[in-house]
Amino acid sequence: MPHHCQRPASRIRHALLGLATCGLLAVGSSAQADAMLHYVDDEGLESQILVRGEIVRMELNEAISGTSGYMLFDATTDTLTVVDDSEQTFTPLTREVMDEQMRAMTDMVSDLRRQMEQLPPEVRQQLEEQLGIGEEGFDADISTRDTGEQREVGDFVCDEHEVLIGGEPQSIVCVAESDSLGLSEADFQTLGALMDRLYELSLSALEAGGPMASQMGASLLPRVDGIPLEVSERDGVTTRLAGLSTDELSSDLFRVPDSYAEQDLF
Known part of the structure; x- marks a missing residue:
């Protein structure tokens, strides 16, 4: 598959779409343990979410994002970091940076x-479709x-x-209680913080309108008590939990390699 170089702003948008679909995790207060959730959609695309302590690692599916890498979320700093293995770069996305991008959009x-507004209606409609700005914002x-x-x-x-x-x-989301899956609820305190942030971003996109509304709005999922086993979008893709594990995970999976260079969002 050819590599399509994308700026971090584009990669983060694609990644959040898939992550929101795999969200909706309950939180609890039992002992900490590592966890890995593996999802597959009905088009054969796979995604994984790994949790260790206060860090979540989310694999970026190359077929969706156009890059090979992963995203890290640190619940202690509320920071997302996009890591591009192909380019050997990383991009920290703080709350302030993400909010600034949304305002700029x-x-x-x-x-x-x-x-x-001054263009003929048929020309305006064509441009709106080409530029992806046909979606009007609203109070969702x-x-x-x-x-x-x-x-x-x-x-x-x-x-x-x-x-x-x-x-x-x-x-439609089909959820099961975390203890019925044999998973520690403590890891989902970390995931819960991530999913709250993703929900905020998707909600802001809907209310702002434009391309972010059409791209992120379809995967907008508020918190639902439980762990999703299946998420079916209306007239869209169905994603299912295909496997889970509570085996210990290497700490190397949850950090940026020292040799990678920092890259700006824009």
């Missing part, structure tokens, strides 16, 4: 819309609803929940 979309009303249905996914039983945006079903 919102301002850019607003300026483009103002400039295109996000809610969840327990369907009352239970079903089996693999060896486990899960409860179905609908995710609603503006009262319209967006996705």
Whole structure:
């Protein structure tokens, strides 16, 4: 597969899409232990989430992100770091940097819309589709609803929940309690902090409108008590938990190699 070099801002957007689909993790307070969750969607794309202490490692799927690498989340500093193994670089993404990018995107979309107001409707529509700015921002009303249905996914039983945006079903999530999977809940305190941040980013994208709304909004998932065994997007892809492990993980998986150079987001 040819390598497509992308700036970190583009890679982070693709990575967050997949991560949000694998989110929705409950938190608890039992003893810390390592954990690895392996997901596969119905198009055959795989993703992994690894947890050790206060750090989460999320593999970047090259077919989606165009790069080979991973993302680290440090719950103690609320920092995401994109690591590109192909380029041997890393990009720290603090809350301030991510919020600044979102504001810059919102301002850019607003300026483009103002400039295109003078164009004929058919030309404006074509440009909006080409530039991906057709999505209007709105105050997103996000809610969840327990369907009352239970079903089996693999060896486990899960409860179905609908995710609603503006009262319209967006996705169906089937979740199981963490202890039923034999997983320590303490690791999911760390994952819970990550998923809260991803939810904030996706919500901000919806409210801002523009390309980020169309790219991230489809995977917007608020916190649901439990661990997702399956997530089915409306008229979209279904992702399933294909495996999990609580074996000890190497600390080397949760750090940036010393030889890698820091790269700016823009």
